[in-house]
Every structure is written in structure tokens, then in C-alpha cells.
Amino acid sequence: MSDGQCRIDRAFIRVEHGLVHLRRTEGNANALPLVLLHASPGSSRGLEGLMTALAATPGAPPLIAPDMPGNGDSDAFAPDSPDIGWYADALIRLLDAMGLDRIDLYGTHTGARIACEVAAAHPDRIGRLIFDGIADYPDETRDLLLRDYAPEMAPDDYGTQFVWAFHFVRDQALHFPHFLRDPDHRLLSRAVPTAPELHASVVEVLKGLTSYHKAYRAAFAYRAADRMRAIHAPAMLLSAENELPTLRAANTAFAAALKDGRVDIVGRDMPGKAGALATFLRWTA
Structure with missing residues (x-):
């Protein structure tokens, strides 16, 4: 754009059971698209700052950030008690509808758990993988979160x-x-x-x-450590200085469980975070 700002477009994609809303930017068509999965309880709106910083990086590919079913402006077509596997399959259905065979994938918090399952269950669809806040909780904490964190x-x-x-x-x-x-x-x-x-x-x-709680509960119930060893894609775990200590502490063990995992420490500023992602994803102008 003439003012040097990133243009984030919005669109709806129809899948089998409803409409999925997403935000997207144009970019280097010769690079794998980067799909970004948001945290609960929000939507892809929360990723606009990161998308803007990423799009300003030389060589940036198309960026795609969908709202999970039942969040943001996507239809709420999840079953009563979906697990993370259901959300992973929903993303694959969206990619199929968009004609995307292979992507790089970023996920934050709930989105990181969905990204983990997508990479474990569909290794042929993922180039590189970025986790931004992921951990497993002790059983007592998990039970507490499932009971009290996201009421219907x-x-x-x-x-x-x-x-x-x-x-x-x-x-x-x-x-x-x-x-x-x-x-x-x-x-x-x-x-x-x-x-x-x-x-x-x-x-x-x-x-x-009426639907925000479903993704939350699926995320808290998910055991990422059980799935990390099935991931073949090169993966980066972000350790941000303003992240929850519980999530930062989990990075080292998860990186060791991955076949090709590393931890990158990032600050609070969005350009620095975008630069770390771009370096890991090997974008070139």
C-alpha cells in the first residue's frame, strides 16, 4: 500500500458445516503460506499486530488467520464436547476448501495445541511449526481449569x-x-x-x-507431550518475557521431545517477534 501499511483483508470460506471467517494478507506466492491460529477466548483479531509486523518482513508469504468455529465471526458448528482433534480436523477441512496442500503453521495458546495436533496427525501438510505458549498441566490443575475456567x-x-x-x-x-x-x-x-x-x-x-468454552475445554484437556514425539516438522517454541511462567517453563522439555525442536527467546516488541519467526521460516526476498 502507498502508506507503507499492511492491508489485512477479511473473508468467509464455506466448509461442510458452515462458514469460517478469516483474516489474510497477500505475499510471496513462491513461499509456503503461513497459517496463524489464535488464542482463546478471542479470534484472529488478536493476531492483527503480529500479521502486520510479519507482512512488513521481506519475503513474507501469504498470511492466513482463521477464527476457530464458535469464535469471532466463524459459525459455531462444533459438537457439544469437541476435543483438539476435532479442531485440527476442522482446520484441515478449511485448508482443503482453500486448495492449500501444505503450509507453515503458527499457534498461540489454544491455537498452539491445535497446531500440535495438526502437525502430529497430518505431517505431510506442515512445513515448519511455531508454538507460542504451550504446556501440559498437572492433573489437579487441569481438573480445576476444566471445572472453573470457562463456564458455559x-x-x-x-x-x-x-x-x-x-x-x-x-x-x-x-x-x-x-x-x-x-x-x-x-x-x-x-x-x-x-x-x-x-x-x-x-x-x-x-x-x-454460547460456544467460546468449547475450545478452551478442549485445550485444557489436551496432552501435548503425548503428541510431540509424533511431530516430524522442524519446530520452534517461543519464550516471550511477558508469557505465563508455566508456559515458559514447559519449552525446554517440549523442545527435547521434538525430533527437531528449538527454543527462541523473544521480547515484548512485535517487530522482534516477527523477525524471529521470519528467520526460522527462512523467508527470502
Whole structure:
């Protein structure tokens, strides 16, 4: 574009059971497209900053960031209790609908777990793989997260869902898990979202009010360590200084379990993070 800014387009792709919404950019058609999978409880909107920084990198390929079914503007066609395997298959169906046989894949948090399963179950579809925040939790913690982290929600006559969504999003920046508000669970490395950021994130949660919990629960139940050894693609695990300590601590063991894994430490700035991804993905102008 003439002003030097990245243009992120939006589109809907029809798959067997509904419409999938995505964000995408143009890029080097000779390179593998990079598909980016977002964290819960939001959508690909949360990846716009990274997409902008990546698109500004010389040699950047097309970038594609779908909203998971039941999140953002994608239709909510997941079954009542989907597992991560279901979300992985949903991504493969989307790639098939788009005519994409092989991609590089980035996933953050819930998206990282989906990326893990896609790479393990469909090794022929993945070139290189990037995990941005992935861990397995002890059984006691996993049970607690499955029980309390993502309650099923629905609109009611008093509009309590609006107040709940605001506090749900804000509290995630203050504590992990968000419902344990003692000093031991305080997040000191994260800034509270600005008012515009908080508003935008709350809107995304409200869009998927009755379905947002499905991907969360699938992610918490997933055991990534069981699947890492089945991954053949070269993989990078990002260790960001503002990431949850639990997720940073898991990187070393996961990298050792992978056939070709490495850990890269990145700072808070988006251009630096994009540069680390571009180097690993071997983009050339």
C-alpha cells in the first residue's frame, strides 16, 4: 500500500458445516503460506499486530488467520464436547476448501495445541511449526481449569453476560487462573489492557458467548507431550518475557521431545517477534 501499511483483508470460506471467517494478507506466492491460529477466548483479531509486523518482513508469504468455529465471526458448528482433534480436523477441512496442500503453521495458546495436533496427525501438510505458549498441566490443575475456567454462558433477561464478559477478559490480565485472585496467582509481567483493547476483546467474547468454552475445554484437556514425539516438522517454541511462567517453563522439555525442536527467546516488541519467526521460516526476498 502507498502508506507503507499492511492491508489485512477479511473473508468467509464455506466448509461442510458452515462458514469460517478469516483474516489474510497477500505475499510471496513462491513461499509456503503461513497459517496463524489464535488464542482463546478471542479470534484472529488478536493476531492483527503480529500479521502486520510479519507482512512488513521481506519475503513474507501469504498470511492466513482463521477464527476457530464458535469464535469471532466463524459459525459455531462444533459438537457439544469437541476435543483438539476435532479442531485440527476442522482446520484441515478449511485448508482443503482453500486448495492449500501444505503450509507453515503458527499457534498461540489454544491455537498452539491445535497446531500440535495438526502437525502430529497430518505431517505431510506442515512445513515448519511455531508454538507460542504451550504446556501440559498437572492433573489437579487441569481438573480445576476444566471445572472453573470457562463456564458455559448464555444471554439472560438482566444482561449479566455483559458484566461477566468484561471482568472475564480483564481478570485474565491480572491473574492466572483468572478466578484465583490471591497474590500467588497475580500476573506481574502483564499490562492491563487499555480501554479500547479491553472493549474489543470483550466484544469478541460476546460474539462467541454460547460456544467460546468449547475450545478452551478442549485445550485444557489436551496432552501435548503425548503428541510431540509424533511431530516430524522442524519446530520452534517461543519464550516471550511477558508469557505465563508455566508456559515458559514447559519449552525446554517440549523442545527435547521434538525430533527437531528449538527454543527462541523473544521480547515484548512485535517487530522482534516477527523477525524471529521470519528467520526460522527462512523467508527470502
